[in-house]
Amino acid sequence: MRLRIGPAIFDIRSPFGGAIASLRHLYRDYPQGMPDEIYDFTVAALPTTPWRRWFRPSIRLQADFTVEEAVPVALRHALLAFEMGVNMQMALGYRRDIILHAASAARDDRAVVIVGDSGSGKSTLSALLSWSAGWRHCGDELALIGLAGDYSLTPYPRPIGLKNQSIPVMRERVSADRFGPRLEGTMKGTVQHLLPPVDAIQAMDRPARPALIVSPHFTAGASPEIRRMTQSEAYLRLSVASTNQLTLGEPGFDALIRLIRSVPAYDITYGTSEEGLQLVEKLWGDVE
């Protein structure tokens, strides 16, 4: 199958028909097909060994860009394997923009970029922004920042990968048909995908201009707090979060410098999701 997410078309294949069917269903709102187009990356989920197609089925990725130490994944977690494969293509092979390991959301075509390690709460925050606060979802894992003068953000709005306790938080707010299957016992615990609102997917070709950078720190029970980062702190955070900074050379350095000089960056700490939302809205009010 062919699938487009933001600027990239993926050619995805697997002898495991069920895995492809669940992928088609999860990505039902995204452009699919496109047989006559030049695509960007190929990703295949193949059995680790021929007999693993039938016996305790497990899959390995074959793709344009791979890392040597890739771990095989159980067939029941195929959706995660595809996700890993697709992200790997972007992280290793895409250099049209700076790639940040970050979530992002837009309002009136101006964007907040949410940087943070896995587990810091950026997926949950971006899910809440789009499903509870009317923001346009632009991605929960990779943010693409343009190299040209206005460092604009190209949406890459993949389904949001909710983990563990953030799943019930969103189940309360969003109807069940927007959720993918529940994947138990993965490396990150329980994972369930949440489809962004249809509008956000339909608007994925509309860029947004970053106006705010936040780094969330969700700690149960913590009291809400905002701290402005210095420019060099922001530079460090963003360059560490970038997967392709080294292959971009000077244009990448330039764009990152322009971004942190023009866009304020904050650490935000909060103890509940609502507080997190409020902090973002408060900072947004300041930059508007």
Next chain:
Amino acid sequence: MTPSTLLHSVLREPQRMERLTAEQWNALIRVARVEMLMGTIGMLSTGMHVPDKARLLLDEAAAIASVRQNAARYEVQRMVEALTPTGMPVILMKGSAYLMADLPPCPGRNIGDLDIMVPFDRLSEAEAALKRHGWQSIKAKGTYDDSYYREWMHELPPLAHETRGGVIDLHHTILPRTARLTPRPERMLANAIPTNCGAYIMAPAEMLLHSATHLAYDGDLQGGARNLWDIDRLVRHFAEQPDFWDDLKSAATAHELTSPLARALRLSHRLYGTPSPAALRGKPDLIDRLALRKLRGHDRYGAPTTPISNFILFLRGHWLRMPLPMLTRHLLTKWRARRAEARQAGRENDQ
């Protein structure tokens, strides 16, 4: 035309890129990425009319190659700084030689590890100097791999720079000590040509011989399309010098490398139409046929379609470098290591 031969024909005749269908582009891009030639065809496509998406992907690959080439230049510079005080001659090999001498294989070529050669009796001195400047062995001492390298190989275990991560392969000759042929590194050192950067490159005939030997011996023709492309570019460039073919012939005899040279010339002739005197090329054999099958055997996703030829070539690649009892030991150790890894992965997976 298979996806692989499409790539070979585009390299021979870049103008073909102006007439490809989307389906052909998709296959070409996959094979070019697998063969590490995407940056090369990216550079060859400069100024051509190709579909927008193809342009984007070609330029992307060419730009990555150019950034890596800069980093490779820098690593050469730092290596020269580290080794200059020793006063020993240092020969750049393969990619970094093409880069620092600006030779025709260079545009768009991906340059990875830095391969250098120093005189055998100064090997440990070179290693020590590099270690003083931040390079460290990346295979832990005493493991199977380390002793294997030190005992039998033509190079030391790779050295990686502690902060930059750049890797140097430090050689004292061009073939493992276990190989049946024994080229003469001292002749290569004596004929070496200085470059502006302070290191040397091999004389044309020997540079070509090294490339040919590398193709014939190093492993199983993995990345063969790229190595043969290097050979094609070098031959066409060096052949403009009047005595090149005579020099090449006598160098091949002196280093006992006539047969790997002949095979490389035959294969690059078949793939890219590389010109060469028929007498130097010799007669095609069974290995040529297997090699060509492998070189032409990619599907439209870049995956190999000829597993049996590939396996025979893999065995042969090892057989050429090692006597049989050693080969068995080597493959067994590798197999055990891989099986242990697979078991480990399987366990994690089943949890």
Next chain:
Amino acid sequence: MALYVPVEAVRYEKLDDLSLVFHRLSGETHILSPEMEAIYEAIPAGGADAEQILFRLEAVHGLVEAEEGDPASALCLRLDQLTELGIVRHIS
């Protein structure tokens, strides 16, 4: 006399607190502390020896003191670190 010369192929950007040096060839970015920044800025484009650099530093920042030892050898240590980073060259 040994000269320290700033490498040309770099981009030097001052941020609100620290400054960055982007090395065009290697693609690496180095972060300079305020102290390193002052030393780096005191090296003239045409190069200078440690004594001249110390003189220039004192002209801008007043008397230079080292935590231990004399300022000149502390400065040489820093200059060697800049050399090791590849953003300054050392010519004997």
